[in-house]
Amino acid sequence: MLKTVARDSLARNSALIMASTAGAAGLGYLYWLLAARELAQPSIGTATALISIAAVVSMVSNLGLGHMFIQRLPGAGVGEWSRIVSAGLLLGCGATALVSSAAGLVLPALGGHFAFLRDSSGLVALVVTAVALTASTLLDNVFVAHRASHGMLTRNLALAGGKLVTLAVLTWAGYGGASVVLLAWTLPSVAVTAYTVIASLPRLRPGARLGAAGIGAELRHVQGSLGGHHLINLAQAGPTALLPVLVTARLGPEANGHFYVAWMTASMLFMVSPAVASAFYAERTNAAPAGLPRAAAVVLAVTGPPALLLFFAGDWILGLFSPGFAAEGGVLLRILVLAALPDAITNLVVAHWRSLGQFRRCLRLNLLMATTCLTLTWLWLPGTGIEAAGIAWLVGQSVGAVAVAVSSVRRRGAAAA
Template sequence: MASTVGTAGLGYLYWLLAARQLAQPSIGTATALISISTVVSMVSNLGLGHMFIQRLPGTGPREWSRIVSAGLLLGCGATAVVSFAACAVLPALGGNFAFLRSTSGVVALVTASVALTATTLLDNVFVAHRASHGMFTRNLALAGGKLALLALLTWAGYGGAGVVLIAWTVPSLAVTAYTLASMLGRLQPGARLGGAGLGGELPHVRGAMSGHHLINLAQAGPTALLPVLVTARLGPEANGHFYVAWMTASVLFMVSPAVASALYAERTNSAAAGLPRASAVVLTVTGLPALLLFFAGESILGLFSAGYAAQGALLLKILVLAALPDAITNLAVAHWRSLREFRRCLRLNLLMATVCLTLTWLWLPGTGIEAAGLAWLLGQGTGAVVVALHFLTRRRKKACAG
């Protein structure tokens, strides 16, 4: 929880500084590239993070080393391949992705995507060991490093989208290197990362792809794809306005997935973690920020500039309203995942993703960036209704049986 909130707060300051120091076109291009790297990483991490949570508890140093080494190598390697493929395909689909035709654009996308995959997978290693304090330290150093490097580069007079991307990526690589060199050894004494036994892990990776990864893609797909769709339909500059509002609201959307991951990890470790307690935690942490963003969101966006406030105020209100159904569906998926009801998780996530992405694509040209928020709200709302009907039906069946 502290990792989520701290990262979101420093991320807010990062984009606030970028918006005040750099021109809007530069912000638009940078946010578009970061959005694409998020999609690439999400598609290509192969569900290995949840495989770590499922398999690492209770393993010895040798098996632990094999699992983590194979996961990092396969996940980062797949991310690099998908990054190059995205650079080849996206510019041909629309002129709004022309920035990927340059060598610098390709290097930036590949580096940012691989760094994001490594960060995500390592976070799940710490979650698997119920050592979220290590994840907190890593993410706080990562977010603080991004902010400090951006401040240094802009103070030195550098500008353009490249400054945002360098400040975004270099700290990720540095923190990842430090984690691999120092932190993992303390997490699992005697572990040594290497390439031995990679082939033996492939069956487990295929299992993760057919189970956890499909669920993750359907669940996280809309959050990663919305900025890309805005770029494709409205252009990088409009995506800059969308991204700032989306990033501001993300403090609400980051809490329930963090609690859901902890719930799943606790149940994997045979702990008696329940949905009511997890729900209470989410409501307690997000309640006050949600009220603040809903009633003072325009003023908060105004800290970036008057243009961001004018373009994103309504969108921010819509996104705040979507936080409650989003929390309901995230916790429900974690609950069903812990019961190994993977098909139920996948069906729910596919339903929400289909509603959200279809409506976004259809509504964006005529409605503007608010269309993405409305589609997100309707998608999550549809999922929350399905969850409520499921639990009510199950409770009624138990009552009848009793």
């Protein structure tokens, strides 16, 4: 089995991406478990709300540059490679800093649940966290583009481990409050990102030198990324990032704390198909043979056991945080488990269509799912509670899977005729 994975580039890089996400998620699980046991619930709610907002800002403002890296870096010369990566990091992080600053100024005026952003410290924390997330996402895609996902694995394990150790040290020293959670979250991100840029990228592409020269020549490519990859990414990742924000806006930071823990626990399922989809797309851009059935088989083989574990033992897992998390999030977790199958179908199909250059089909499908999920979440939250977000996510993904099936049947019928 291991020899097969080692020989198969798609399986190998899918496994490395999943291992990276799983390792980071596992350490992240310990991170939030420590935070829940050492800090007050309101502090956890505030911190998760700010991190959720930062994730939305990063998603909106990273300009789709990660997928542009996957598309353009393979085969690029040293000079062009340096220019592409430099421009992507500077433009993506710069745009994130601007958008996060604007969000920190606007959101407190829109609702009392965002009052924690009124302080200058809250605004600074939002900007730093959002920029760190954007840099991390873009650097991950540099490794994926070169089918060198072992670098992504090492980087993310160091990042997640650094967060856990920093939080443990701060709480052991007697510090508390939401600021401790945010400091432990962002400081390792900045440190690992700096090390990656200074030490890891030159090893990945010998001779490469990052700098600001030639960024103007990259603007037309960034514009193309905005009109293609970025819109697809926004529609695809929008619900994932926005659901915690909507829960905060409608139910408050404390309810979002319960939602966030269940959502984070279910993420071990939702990480699989995006990982395989990214590896699948990288294979296609590197002109390697990669079939959709093979990618689907990898997803099904990996998601089955954890799905059964979370469905039947989810309450016990959430109870490790506290009985309150199990009581509030148990039903939500089971709903999210059911959504993993249609989510896998749509992720793989979007990667397949993207590799064929069918960007409009990708965008239409993702917009359909995002609109369904976010609209139903907003309408159902006040009356149903945090379970409404899970139900809406399940409905949105199911609608997308049905749309894929209908589209496939129609195209086969047209081809046969």
